[in-house]
Amino acid sequence: MVTTTRVFNFSAGPAVLPLPALEEAQRDLLALPNVGMSVLEISHRSKTFEAIIQECEANVRKLANIPENYHVLFLQGGATTQFSMVPMNLLPPGAWADYIVTGSWSSKAVKEAKKVGAVNVAFDGKGENYVRVPRADELKLSKDPAYVHITTNETIHGVEFHELPDVGDRVVVADTSSHMFSRPIDVTKYGLIYAGVQKNLGPAGATMVIVRDDLVKKAAEYRGYANLPVMLQYGAHAAEKSLYNTPPVFTIYMVGLVMKWLVGLGGLEAMERINIRKAEKLYAEIDRTGFYRGHAAKDSRSRMNVTFRLPNEELEAQFVKESKAAGLDGLKGHRSVGGLRASIYNAFPEEGVDALVSFMQEFEKKNG
């Protein structure tokens, strides 16, 4: 028998999407109303798509109150491509950039940046297996870096900055992939923000980049910039409003539906309240008896990616297996951390958190 019941999807990304967004996409998949073509078939130069991308951008701007001197771009290649584009555009010859390393993703960002220019690692949490964000007194920022790179939520280790560290007047570049729009964000504190959309913003296939116009202009003046592949120039994408070449039309359409859902929910403040409630329920259960142990230090715990361990690896394997059978999918932790990881992004339903908490209690009773 073929079943089509939806399970609780704790995947770290691509991840669960809001049901109303999926339902609208399904309804219109053969033909958009009054257009006569599927969104999968429309030209990116058509008025139909123009309206879609403009509404999407308008809602992004509205949600985060983004000033006009910032571009909102939809690119391809994921955050990993940004690991290279950021230094190629913002790190001129002879300069250096500061990187704050709090997990696997910021570590990969350093690796790619070093291919382009000089990097000063201002903090590296690797020695402690990436359990926390740095204290202010640990941050070894250099005097005049081109920018400070920060990964504001580490998906694999479940480590999140709850406040942006004080970096003075240095330009902040942030990879916000796995918690973008899970809480309000003051864009004016950043020079550039990037996020693979496949966690909180839509399905896989696009990267949102929010970048200050003066940085784009300055980049265009660097020696060697004209010889960058055009697809790696922020300036080319900004000038063409993400339409330098064929963009991922459907992914942008889906991001638009998710943004509409977020606006309807009451925006980022409302979303944050829900996310705090979901995360607190889950961490409360983790802390209840000591049977479960959180990976991240308490002040660095991610509201999106809840990483935790059980007393031993056998129990962890059993937990993964039994939870999956109970309709709780995707709880196995990343191999580099081990244990369990519950990704509870914006669209993850609170009932799913309740179901996991109940399951954890039952599991502890039987095996504790």
Next chain:
Amino acid sequence: MVTTTRVFNFSAGPAVLPLPALEEAQRDLLALPNVGMSVLEISHRSKTFEAIIQECEANVRKLANIPENYHVLFLQGGATTQFSMVPMNLLPPGAWADYIVTGSWSSKAVKEAKKVGAVNVAFDGKGENYVRVPRADELKLSKDPAYVHITTNETIHGVEFHELPDVGDRVVVADTSSHMFSRPIDVTKYGLIYAGVQKNLGPAGATMVIVRDDLVKKAAEYRGYANLPVMLQYGAHAAEKSLYNTPPVFTIYMVGLVMKWLVGLGGLEAMERINIRKAEKLYAEIDRTGFYRGHAAKDSRSRMNVTFRLPNEELEAQFVKESKAAGLDGLKGHRSVGGLRASIYNAFPEEGVDALVSFMQEFEKKNG
């Protein structure tokens, strides 16, 4: 009133898709059978997606009889990213590459290649406004180029190679974006083939790359290769079977559905027969009286992108307007060529060609 009737979509890409593929995607959009999640929500590391991408690749290999020493990759960034990746990977320092220029796209490929290394333009059709492919005696190939780049179908000018020119034992790199799988292809004649999938293979958001393994291996040995952004290394994508980072899951799923449709239709020979029939009908009407004039020379006419003119620009504008009202959408030619363009890709229904031919006859009667 909201209408959902599908029109005839002559768009140059993103373009019309096979209805059975759209219908299957629509049916399963909330939850794949027995998976409990939408294909828009599944992890790219899940067994579900593994099965999807493997079946897609298997059908690609079956359709074109691709030998095992070729990788089939699904990347992002469109053909424009390949304009850079090709020379970055295949054009070592001190070497040069030959480029055959037959339209806007090959011209753009040259521009990006020149940022990376030396280019010898072996033919340039610009002086004649790109109306044809070169004759054998016009092709000024160099003695020992790293590769010969060719754009086998020029989407904007409607110029198609019906046979690969004889380049001896030189390595051929081909941009086949706008006619990939419209006819049989002997992959062993090429070192590397790339195609943005949004014309004949799926919706926008992925690029198919078919590349010979020895070229990937050789690239990895070039001085400077290790300092390429990892996302621009064929080697990284080949080693991880297109899963180095999060791929465009849904686009690959849709390509899989289109490949299944092609296999069901009888493969590329069957597809070519249909495409020849559709193109011949349309060109026959263009040639019937002289009221319409084809842009491309007869031996270079594209079966996919049929470019033609009317006696004057006023009539062309009127034709675009009236045809759109008659449910024939997307016929306006690219601004650089003017006139009309009917893109009749694999999935474009023959009834649509018949409808256009009838419309052309009526239009000529009224205005000829």
